[in-house]
Amino acid sequence: MAVPPEGTPCWAEAMFRDVEGVKSFYGDVLGWTFRELPTDYGRCTQACADGRAVAAVVPPVPGQEDRSTWCVHLASPDVVATAARIREHGGDILVEPVQADDLGAVLLARDPGGVVFGVWQAGTHEGFEVTGVPGAYCWAEILTRAPETSDAFFPAVFGYRAKQLDDPGVDFRLFGVGEDTVLGRMRMTDAFPPGTPPFVNLYFAVEDCDATVATATRWGAVVRSGPADSPFGRSATLGDPFGAPFSVIDTGTTRGDVPKAHDVT
Incomplete structure (x- = not known):
């Protein structure tokens, strides 16, 4: 790539x-x-x-x-x-x-x-050699209780354009480079245990979200949310056996309409 x-x-x-x-x-x-x-x-x-x-x-x-x-x-x-x-x-x-x-x-x-x-x-290593296929990186979201801080910082440093989802049920922002949306930002809710630090949640593509979750839990992973359907795919968020959160998503299984968003910068 x-x-x-x-x-x-x-x-x-x-x-x-x-x-x-x-x-x-x-x-x-x-x-x-x-x-x-x-x-x-x-x-x-x-x-x-x-x-x-x-x-x-x-x-x-x-x-x-x-x-x-x-x-x-x-x-x-x-x-x-x-x-x-x-x-x-x-x-x-x-x-x-x-x-x-x-x-x-x-x-x-x-x-x-x-x-x-x-x-x-x-340099000689340009980054991901593939994305979006099973086992590869697919998406990332900043999860924070101080969204206004990240909303100001990341566009200032990286020149992102920003859009806000038109959904009253979730505070979610999209950061873009040119015409491509490259990163999300979501406000952490009370669903996260108190004291959970802000972090960037990575999504990895899988062929079957439910089967992947079953395999992960056999290894001792904890399901934090999902599996659940969305317009972007069927996904779940896990805590691996070492304490690190990550998500998996089957982008071939979608449900619902993609929410609209409006420019904020």
């Missing part, structure tokens, strides 16, 4: 202490195979769907060792310039821009409301 436009989700990393456990769980649930990628900056295990790279499994960054989490990386042509904009608009840099051999350059950041995300500047 070509290098995606700035601000587009381009890579996903599973930051877990139990790398072998993660490989066993996601290998069965999402059908991943794995290959070790030797680098000068640490261990990296690439996850593949049908032989094409879709994610990486890496140890947690210093200071985050007690938390298992998924992290989405947004594309940037210049991570140093992006880091400056992040600081300018009130965000924090958790890991300063660093060159990852000839693969590219990366940083880890946090928005003013606490949402953690990565930024990737492509």
Whole structure:
């Protein structure tokens, strides 16, 4: 795949202490195979769907060792310039821009409301080798109790245009690059346990949502919502056995009309 436009989700990393456990769980649930990628900056295990790279499994960054989490990386042509904009608009840099051999350059950041995300500047590794097919990344949503903070921060840093769904039952915003919608933002409700930190929820495509949920729960995953139908597919949100949330979606099973949205910027 070509290098995606700035601000587009381009890579996903599973930051877990139990790398072998993660490989066993996601290998069965999402059908991943794995290959070790030797680098000068640490261990990296690439996850593949049908032989094409879709994610990486890496140890947690210093200071985050007690938390298992998924992290989405947004594309940037210049991570140093992006880091400056992040600081300018009130965000924090958790890991300063660093060159990852000839693969590219990366940083880890946090928005003013606490949402953690990565930024990737492509080198020989451009990002996802495939998206939207079973086992691959499909979509991502920022979940936060401070939506006004993320709504101001992310368009300022990445130049997103924004649309708000015309649905009184949910506070949901769409961020776009050009004509493409690339990222969602949803206000966290009381359905989330108190103290749940804001995060970016990643969706992986599957052939059969219900069958995938059944496999995941046999491994000890917890169903947080769904499976449920929507105009975008049948999906479910899970907590994996290591404590990290993620979602799965069968985009071939849809129900209802896509809600309308209006421009807000």
